[in-house]
Amino acid sequence: MATTGQQVLVTLRKQIADGQLTAGQRLAEIPTAEALGVSRMPVRMAFRALEQEGFLIKSGRGYTVRETSSEEITGAIEVRGVLEGLAARQAVERGLDPGVIDTLRRCLQEGDQLFLHGLLSDNDFDRYHDMNCLFHDTIIKASHNPAVAAALARNDHMPFASVKALAVDASQPEREFKRFYYAHLQHHAIVDALSQGQSARVEGLMREHANATLNYVDDQQQNNANVWVRRKSPSGTTRS
Known part of the structure; x- marks a missing residue:
């Protein structure tokens, strides 16, 4: 629980x-x-x-x-996509240890189990969070590029930039199920590209996977009058 x-x-x-x-x-x-x-x-x-x-x-x-400005959040999420895409591509180019694919496939199996019933409980979201962190960390480590990990650690200090920053809207369980299930399907595509040695494809998939977070942030900004980030008007002045 x-x-x-x-x-x-x-x-x-x-x-x-x-x-x-x-x-x-x-x-x-x-x-x-x-x-x-x-x-x-x-x-x-x-x-x-x-x-x-x-x-x-x-x-x-x-x-x-x-x-925090919306531009800062968007930039940080996009940077994560670039860095994780680089990590995935280098993981393929430098050769994947069989244990890497095994770990990622175990993550997929756990995710498959979570999404069997059409809704996610609080405990399911916790399990997804842990599985998701393991999934991303495994790919980053497989790149054997410590500079990527260091850059991601710095970037993680921006809201929503880290994969650990899981935000869930309990008032919309069906929408949240679809959102996380879509992310899980992206995980499947990423593992497929990694296992087939498709470095360019997996780089693009990782960037797209990270950028999906932007849709959630945009929804929060559009649906709430007192949104927590600042937006800029066409004139360049900051407004709440």
């Missing part, structure tokens, strides 16, 4: 993404814990994780929701 800490993390990440927690808003452990009906420890852990992901900034004894 999903741990309290994981539930708090996903909840806060979603509240920031959909504008319930707005840019510049200060957050403290005690009132946040009381609002979520949990103890302070999972809130403290979630705050630290969200700081690492670029959603929050440490501010005195608490945190502040980071104000």
